[in-house]
Every structure is written in structure tokens, then in C-alpha cells.
Amino acid sequence: MNYSVKDRFLKYVKIDTQSDGTSQTFPSTAKQKNLTKIICDELTELGVQFTTNDAGYIYAQIPSNVNKKVPKVFFCAHLDTAPDCSGTNVKPLVHQNYQGQDIILPDDTSQIISSAKYPHLSDKTGHDIITASGLTLLGSDDKSGVAIIMDALAQMIHDPSILHGDVKALFTTDEEIGKGVAKVDLKLLDADFGYTLDSGDLGCFEDENFSANALTITIQGVSAHPGYAKNKMENAIKIASEIVSQLPRLTLSPETSEKMEGFIHPTKISGGLESASIDFILRDFNTDRLDEYTHVIDHIAQEVLLGYPNSSYRIEVKKQYRNMKDVLTAYPHVSQFALKAMENVGVTPVPGRIRGGTDGAMLSHMGLPCPNLFAGEQAIHSKHEWVSVQDMQKGVDTVIEICRLVTED
Ligand SMILES: [Zn+2]
Secondary structure, rough: OOOOOHHHHHHHHHOEEEEOOOOOOOOOOOHHHHHHHHHHHHHHHOOOOOEEEOOOOOOEOOOOOOOOOOEEEEEEEOOOEOOOOOOOOOOOEEOOOOOOEEOOOOOOOEEEEOOOHHHHHHHHHOOOOOEOOOOOOOOOHHHHHHHHHHHHHHHHHHOOOOOOOEEEEEOOOOOOHHOOOOOOOHHHHHHOEEEEEEEOOOOOEEEEEOEEEEEEEEEEEEEOOOHHHOOEEEOOHHHHHHHHHOOOOOOOOOOOOHOOOOEEEEEEEEOHHHOOEEEEEEEEEOOOOHHHHHHHHHHHHHHHHHHOOOOOEEEEEEEEEOOHHHHHOOOOOHHHHHHHHHHHHHOOOOEEEEOOOOOOEEEEEEEEOOOOOOOEOOOOOOOOOOOEHHHHHHHHHHHHHHHHHHHHH
């Protein structure tokens, strides 16, 4: 059967693949593998070679049809949807030939998708818009990416006049809980570079993301019977609070920063009289600045502890992820293929940067350069999530054009 990217998308979003950050299993929820199974069946039907693993990943590949050596390119999308919003019984609705009206979701009419709230919607007159019905997310993040890659593979299989080298697809699980490439086998993937399809509006392209550390400061105070504590007790709760109260507020905070600005963000405070700890996340596009942020916290703690001579603190820093730009600057052709491909299929590239991490950033730092391409996702992780069919089709065109451009190089 000949599916379109729209048919594939409508099929995939009906499968509940919500991941669960509290689970200790791989994948975090067994139901993600229900989609693994469906994709495998489609690949079999297409005659595409693939393998899977216990975590529900799929590695697929179609062989080169040119007789020269060209780079092996992979495309990656994740099968799971976010834990933030229900993904059970997703009922996708197609709003054909959209004409700018507010979209009222029928199963909860208080859920209204309007161009006032989502300005990109006003660019989509005449498009077919897909939404959920009001009770769940849609799962465009990242089933748009999955559908785009699957449709591009299918088109390349069906039309031998499309030139391409070895093309690989990687579908992962548990991306939404930060474990999207935890079980990836780079040898099995066997690619030179690639792209995640997990970005927003038509043309969005990201080759930069935050570098990230986690930091915990643990304070050891001095306990004493509260009735007889004078000049003895040093309360770790008060020490921790003093440290928090001296953090920068008007700068270097998530709530006061944007664009290229980084931050020092306390995420959790816990403890008691004798000992307390504060967890932080540190973020900046400039990786070196993460050390400066550690020094800021260290300096505040030193000053505060002057008032508590018998107490102490220690700081532990854990590396989380790094800016892919640190890697991608050495491989400028990877971004150039994507930007050129978009232009060739009539899409204006909209370069941006991610104020967070991506699987592509992890892969880039594992040695596989991997920026992020648009998949048309909008209002992700919410009941208002929507996507344009025409944008997904442009995603398919872009993937195919990247594969073709690589053979010309
Ligand atoms: Zn995603």
C-alpha cells in the first residue's frame, strides 16, 4: 500500500507511547514497543533492512544507488511522547484547507487553538492542520519526525531515479525522559553524520544547544538541643536559605533570561538542621561559562559560611550534555547540506538554537555530528499540539534532497 506522510502520522499518533521518567526499565514503558512493531512491519513491507534492540530502537538502512563513495547519512526521530500530558486514546482530527479560524477542540471546548496564541498558525492558510481532540496531546513531537523519515525512505525505495548514498534511519525510545540515545550502538548505526527531525515550524534548523552541568551543594551544620543551643547550633536549613537568597535574580535565572543568556537554576532544596543540600542546573551556550557559574555558587557559599565557623560545605558537579556547536564547527558541511536542501525545496531556513539539550547533541559529542531539522511540531507537550500536513511534506522533501545533495558533493 502507498501511504502518505499524513496517513503514517495519523496511524502513529493513535499508538500511546508515553514514556515515564520514574521507571527503571528500558524502555521506560513497554507500550512504546507497540509503535516499534508497527514501524518494523512497515519496513518489512517496504523491503527495508532493519534491526531492533530490547529498548525498542530501530536501525533501518537503504543501500546506496550511486556507484561512488558518498557519506552515510542518518535521520533520527523518537517514538515516545512526553509524560507531561496524556497520550492515551489520541483522536487526531484533520482540519482540511484551514482558513484562519480558531480551532475549538470538540472533546473539551475550552481548548481553543488560535493564531493569536500560536502566530505560526496564521501562515498556514490553505494547509491541512492536524490536532488532537482536546483531552490529550497529539504526539507531533516526535511522530511527525517518524512519519517524515518513514515516508522519505518509502519514496526513495519506490522511485529509483532519486539518487542517494547509504541512508540510515534511527528510531529511539525514552527521548522525552532524557535517555533517547542511552542504548544507541554507533557501530550498528554505521553513519558519518545525520540529523534529528524534532524541531518546530517549517524551516527551523538548530545546530546549537545549551551546555549543561548539574551541581549539588551539601551543607554540614551543627546540631544541638534547641533549649541549650546558644552559641552552639549552626542550622543547615538557614545556611542553605541564605545561599539561595544571595543567588543572582535579575540576571542568570531562567525567569529573567532568554536567547543567548545562560543561568544558574536551583531546582531542589532538601535537608534538616544538621545537613541540607541544594540541587542546581547550570546552563550556557558557552561551555566555559559553566565553570564560572560553579565559582559564583562557591563564592556565595564561602561568604555565607563566614557567619557559621563550625559548618562546612562541599560542591559536586556532574556533566550533563554539551553544545553540539562545539563539535559541528569542525563539520560545516553537515549544516550546509541541510540549509541548501531546504532552499532547493523552497523552504526558507530559520536557524535557531535550543535552550535545552537534544539527542543530536549527545550523538554529536559521541562522534556523530547531528543538528536538528524541522518536523513541523507546534505547541508540543500540550493539548493544543498541532501540525501542518504540508509542513511535514516539506520535511520529507528536505530529507530526500539532503540524501541527493550528498551524492553530488
Ligand atoms: Zn521531541
